[in-house]
Amino acid sequence: MVILLAEYADEPIDVGHTVKLVVVHDLVEIYAGDSPAYVPGATDDQQEREAAAAERLFGLLPADQATSMRALWEEFESGASPEARFGKAMDRLQPMLLNWLNGGGTWQMPGATEALVRARVAGVVAGSATLGEVTGLLVDEGLRRGWIRS
Template sequence: MEDDALILDLQPLPDGIDERLAAQLTFIAEADRLKTVLRASPLAAADRRENDAEHSWHLALMVVLLAEYADAPIDVGHAVKLVVVHDLVEVYAGDSPVYDPQAVLDQQAREEAAADRLFSLLPADQAREIRELWDEFEAGATPEARFGKGIDRLQPMLLNWLAGGGTWSMPGATEARVRAREAGVVAASAALGDAAGLMVDEGVRRGWIRTSEG
């Protein structure tokens, strides 16, 4: 498939479908690419890496189940929307592993360009709504966005714990960098931050997390 080709270019929708619905289905078809974007994080239940769609579903489930631990009251439905939308841009931008310094150098520019391209496929009102959700998550200025970001930090920590190290074994993963990720959990929830801290403490003790470079 050409880089600028849409999935529905290969199998166009039947004639006669309403224009608004056709735009929505085009976006939904493009979002199917999220299932092919591999993350660095390992799965707990299988010997493979998770994909972005699995990650987004897991975050949504965690928001529903763990909302009671948010330090500030949140609208759970809104927080679910934020975590479902926030990685959609990776259908074009790809994943940027947090412990790979080269991968994150141009991450913001790549994701902004991907957001412009992807969200413009929707009808104008929905394009605006989804872009506002994405921007809200990125800014992290609302209680829902802060909690979503905290859950986005906690989820891979849990997977790393279950894998006996996971991405903590990557060359760029030192205790200081892992602690920086832990701080994002703490910023959203003291209780969840405490749990993350205990996993990191024990990960260091077991040798899963290096205390320094080298």
């Protein structure tokens, strides 16, 4: 998605660097276990689980690689660069598209509400106003179709 949608980033980005950021982020998330966004309390310890997973994974690497991978992970998590902001936008956009293509998907879970779904859209807007606008339209249509509770 980063490669295909880079032209919609609000700021110029280095696509290769952005891909590194999202891959390292996802690798840590795989080992930490993803947290369902619409299950109450599921994300409460997410940061701690991800920090522990990062420590474990990066600890397997030679020191120079561990330092490099940790820096990428920390850059993504902080959202401190244009690449990190766009990478985070892609991280939020992907599940929104999956929900859309799956007839509402997790938007239909008991904990999902319009307010929570729109809060997820804010993460897309932070890296791409254009893609944020599109996700806002998806949410509007998801509401109209009854996939999301107001």
